[in-house]
Amino acid sequence: MADAVVLEGLVKTFGGSLAVDHLSLRVPAGSMFGLVGPNGAGKTTTLSMATGLLRPDHGTATILGHDVWSDPAAAKAVMGIAPDGMRLFDTLSGGELLQFVGELRSMPRVLVRERSAELIQVLGLGKAENVVVADYSAGMTKKIGLACALLHAPRLLVLDEPFESVDPVSADTILAILRRFVAGGGTVIMSSHSMEFVEVVCDRVAVVAAGRVRAAGTTAQVQGGMPLRQRFLSLVGATGMPADGGLQWLQS
Numbered sequence: 001m002a003d004a005v006v007l008e009g010l011v012k013t014f015g016g017s018l019a020v021d022h023l024s025l026r027v028p029a030g031s032m033f034g035l036v037g038p039n040g041a042g043k044t045t046t047l048s049m050a051t052g053l054l055r056p057d058h059g060t061a062t063i064l065g066h067d068v069w070s071d072p073a074a075a076k077a078v079m080g081i082a083p084d085g086m087r088l089f090d091t092l093s094g095g096e097l098l099q100f101v102g103e104l105r106s107m108p109r110v111l112v113r114e115r116s117a118e119l120i121q122v123l124g125l126g127k128a129e130n131v132v133v134a135d136y137s138a139g140m141t142k143k144i145g146l147a148c149a150l151l152h153a154p155r156l157l158v159l160d161e162p163f164e165s166v167d168p169v170s171a172d173t174i175l176a177i178l179r180r181f182v183a184g185g186g187t188v189i190m191s192s193h194s195m196e197f198v199e200v201v202c203d204r205v206a207v208v209a210a211g212r213v214r215a216a217g218t219t220a221q222v223q224g225g226m227p228l229r230q231r232f233l234s235l236v237g238a239t240g241m242p243a244d245g246g247l248q249w250l251q252s
């Protein structure tokens with residue numbers, strides 16, 4: 001299987017502190033790929049460098065054969081991204097935002113209208129189509145962000161926590177959309193903190209900690225015969241409450 005994403009030796013330092021440390025990763029085309037790791041592991045920084053939002057200090061990112069930093073237009077044409085906390089033009093309504101994104105992508109207006117109507121309906125945003133995005137709930141914002149990422153029918157979707165804040169019905173819908181996308185040859189990379197979810201949904205997974213890949217492969221390979229949560233904790237080193245019980249004052 002050809003690789004949809006190839007990351008080689010990515011490095012990013014913020015103010016002398018290493019966020020991503022010579023990270024290399026391959027994501028085969030047609031996979032539903034989960035990127036997991038503790039808070040601050042470097043997932044968002046990695047995805048930002050992979051999608052052309054953040055310039056790496058070192059290393060390369062190649063999307064479907066296009067180098068993200070030497071040929072950004074070609075790379076960005078084939079991907080749809082919904083990064084965490086992405087600033088949307090939130091003074092626009094959901095419908096206007098999709099029109100605007102379509103224009104940025106130089107899509108024909110009729111096509112944008114057709115696809116927007118379908119996405120808004122499927123994602124259950126019908127009542128919110130004419131409401132400004134600033135007034136959306138967290139889950140609605142997630143869904144309109146996904147609609148923006150899907151509008152131009154990309155071949156790679158890069159999603160930061162796509163199911164966070166989303167209700168179970170909408171999560172099922174989003175999952176069905178992503179599965180259909182992958183069945184059609186598309187590739188999805190998603191970051192997530194839900195091990196149970198990644199275990200069920202993703203056919204491949206990479207565990208990142210302190211800016212490095214600790215394990216990567218098919219989900220079954222990474223699990224090594226144990227629940228992903230357990231494998232994750234053993235890979236990243238579980239740190240929890242001290243055995244002697246910290247925070248004694250909470251019981252006072």
Ligand SMILES: Nc1ncnc2c1ncn2[C@@H]1O[C@H](COP(=O)(O)OP(=O)(O)OP(=O)(O)O)[C@@H](O)[C@H]1O
Pocket residue numbers: 014015018019037038039040041042043044045046
């Ligand atoms: N713009 C920035 N300026 C300074 N430090 C940053 C910046 N962005 C990220 N970092 C630091 O880089 C490290 C990795 O952060 P990153 O957001 O990539 O982690 P993450 O794995 O996505 O975490 P989370 O699961 O909490 O979202 C952290 O130590 C973070 O404080």
